[in-house]
Amino acid sequence: MYVAVKGGEKAIAASHALQAKKRRGDTKLNEISIHQIEQQLSLAVDRVMTEGGIYDRQLAALALKQACGDQVEAIFLVRAYRTTLAHIASCEPLDCAKMLVERRISAIYKDLPGGQQLGASFDYNHRLLDFSLMAESEPSNEYPIKANELEDEQVFTKVFSLLEQQGLAKSEQSREPSEEPLTTSQSFPYSRVERLAQLTRSDEGFLLALAYSTQRGYGRNHPFAGEIRTGFMELELEAEELGFSICIGQIQVTECEMVNGFVKPEQEQAHFTRGYGLSLGAAERKAMAIALIDRSLQASDYGEAIDGPAQDEEFVLAHGDNVEAAGFVSHLKLPHYVDFQAELELIRKMRNTKDTL
């Protein structure tokens, strides 16, 4: 005899207990610490911060640990936490010209003021598995993090300011800091600032594929990597009662500026167009993808045909958020038996009419 499915509460509790056990793995091994994750899986942490929308390495490391390393799940954890935080103030716009640069490269000039600064990178690395890493090293004093490490870093002129000086590119304006904090309610079209904020939180894989598609002809925009830089920025906050801005901390960011195909407007000199991308930490691939898509989404501003998916603002912005996307895909796991029953009833009705024909 049929008994209605009961005990959902118990099942959920048991499932969570199993997941906790699985996360911990073999208890004979040391538990991974969030400090280790933060230090040794730093690029995973950077992605979780960028797409989670909070600059907090420890929170991101905790989320990664709790999510068993699943980045999209970790990003979701950080986002859900972010919802509960009050918006206290908006900092001054970042001026990346003041960045203390760890890495700065340009693909458009062989040499430039300050020079190319390769910094830490996987570029030019032969992707051979390094089996020596299988051995675990003991803690040592070989490379401790120094408190004053940033003193070695320098400030570089931005490549685009050199182009702007010559009139080869238009300068861009920062958003007024007094405006409301950026939120999304999916009312199209977005302003460029809203768009860029949304792109920074969008899924890296999705953006990478879209950016790639522009290079394969689905909305070409003739990009050159004008400048990519990673480094530390001071966050400044203007406190109303003080009347001047104060530094409230430092964050690491990666900025990419693309030089794109030129335009020749009426009664103006020809100039290059540009795409911009910013990510938290050293998420360089992400910053490049954003810059390519930022430019492809400017298609209508330059009267270009919109024939590639990466040029379609509604398509890109409505589908880029992996918290939304993962949620909606995974919701197919929820029971749908009422709707399925409705379809069963319909299909049987149709089959019965067929029989009588």
Next chain:
Amino acid sequence: MINLESNIGKPADDEPAQERAILKCCDLSMLYEPGKGFENANLEIFSGEVLAIVGESGSGKSSLLKTLSAQIDSQHGSLNYFPASSTTSLNLKNISEAKRQSLIRSDFGLVHQHPMDGLRSRVSAGGNIAEPLMQNGERNYEQLRAQALHWLDAVEIDCDRIDDLPTTFSGGMQQRLQIARCLVTQPRLIFMDEPTAGLDVSVQARLLDLMRKLVKQLQLSVVLVTHDLSVARLLSDRIVVMQKGKIVEAGLSDRVLDDPQAPYTQLLVSSVLQS
């Protein structure tokens, strides 16, 4: 509800079309940039007449059509529509977008150059014809079927094709289907943008024949944009000639084509004769 006993089968009325303006524009201009668009257009379209706007590509004739049919806004000038139910005219530039859209739906018909621009590719031929009626509130399935069959017949499409998708039709059939979809609501004024341009010569001839028949039988008021003077000669009562965004000549079709006044019209007519 539309009367099935429509006047399609009635013999052509020999009396001259009623001399009453349906649409009137004064000093109408829409310049996207210098040399692109049109300026200072003055026109009247009368009930029951076919007005052809001719000119070469880039002369601004399609922009003028889009503006007259209220698909795009104009920069200067006035555009007045005279509804059947009222003696006063409506300034199409001053009414709300919602009112304009509802007027377009009830009174205007639009035939695009590419038939699939005016049809739904994933909806059957019958559904394509019936949609405007449903839009206007018709909710009887059998009535909708009857109307669809009636109009398929009127545009010479086999009634067996009623449930087929338009993508399975030839170009000429698609264009006739688009015309059926446009006529089903019996619009007062029809705008056609190069309706025969994408078709083979033999298919063009058949479509022109059909259009001439429908125009006469239904006493349609039509604004027709074409680059083809023979199409204009066959279908239109009056012709407006455009060059570089300006109307350079207007008059009865026979007069304009047989005795062109403007140098540009003379050139246009002679080049057709030579070719």
Next chain:
Amino acid sequence: MRSVNEHINQSAQSEQNYNFAYLDEQTKRMIRRAILKGIAIPGYQVAFQGREMPMPYGWGTGGIMLSASILGPKDCFKVIDQGADDTTNAVSIRQFFEKVCDIEVTQKTANASVIQTRHRIPEHSLVEGQILVFQVPIPEPLRFIEPRETRTKKMHAYSDYGSMQVKLYEDIVQYGHIATSYAYPVIVHGRYLMDPSPIPKFDNPKLHMSPALLVFGAGREKRIYCIPPYTDVKSLDFEDHPFSIQQWDQACAQCGSHDSFLDEVLIDDQGGRMFVCSDTDFCQQRQGNSND
């Protein structure tokens, strides 16, 4: 940046750290304003600034945000999924609210002041003063006809709904009858086309002149829409193919009901099946059982 220790200390008292019903009061107020706008324009989709919730999008975040914004300490809350109080997601949502607002919960439809639902409307008639909160996956009824929001917005503005009726026309051409069995589109108050969320069309008649306030929340799509009490709600149809609801030859195997929505349950490997009420509370009431 807080230190790890601060976070650890905080976690000990974390549940007290969340505001009543999780969302902060400003957010709740913003959502209530959107609800009021939705009530003022029945069936119209009001955009609002959705928040990330601690459940995934698609799992009821829209309904949860609405419930969180309207629940007060004196409310009595019921959550159903597929009509049942004890399906895992209904349990999970009910537990969430018990945790973050410590309010009374119930499984009895008649006792609840606010009911959050996914895919069903309770069989038991709702009464004035009750609020039914629907979880909505895709709020736009025209979305599968026109994917672009910028265009569907205009279609609503101009009541450009012929394309929706064409879909039903095509159903009849193809199948001989309208082949939409759930998320069946309705016209609200003679004006806006609305998706009633994926409820079976069986439940559509309950939307019409409902004494209870019906509010719909789409979290991922960030839209809210409402049907105020006693509003005219019409399911799209044709005069000669009128709207009809599902019917079963069988009665519920447990309570014998002939007029409730039945779920089909497989009982063996040989295709044996039986039919039981999808609304568990309704079924148990009829059997004379009580949950509370």
